[in-house]
Amino acid sequence: MGRRVYRYAGRDWPDPRDTRAWRALRDRVVSEEPTCRLRIVGVCTTVSTTADHIIPVPERPDLAMERTNHRGACASCNRARSNLPDSALVKDSARPAPALEIFRC
Numbered sequence: 001m002g003r004r005v006y007r008y009a010g011r012d013w014p015d016p017r018d019t020r021a022w023r024a025l026r027d028r029v030v031s032e033e034p035t036c037r038l039r040i041v042g043v044c045t046t047v048s049t050t051a052d053h054i055i056p057v058p059e060r061p062d063l064a065m066e067r068t069n070h071r072g073a074c075a076s077c078n079r080a081r082s083n084l085p086d087s088a089l090v091k092d093s094a095r096p097a098p099a100l101e102i103f104r105c
């Protein structure tokens, strides 16, 4: 089975999400952002195990490997979000994850 290819800006972009480079980037995002940043109500398991593309890959495949286009996310939130825009999500932002408390001033 070949990799999915997205057409953008006049060229083809193979989906990088089954490559070694992608897994390394995902591991970096998870270690830098260990608490899920999606926090979808009724879905979130709090602990990041995946990297979510802020701008979905089909929309901007050129950003698929950009660190700044990623955020740590739990698998449940990442799956639930799929390619939805942030505005479509009901987030649990009123109740920050316990791990985030230490960063408060």
Ligand SMILES: [Zn+2]
Pocket: 036, 037, 038, 039, 040, 043, 044, 045, 046, 047, 073, 074, 075, 076, 077, 078
């Ligand atoms: Zn989550």
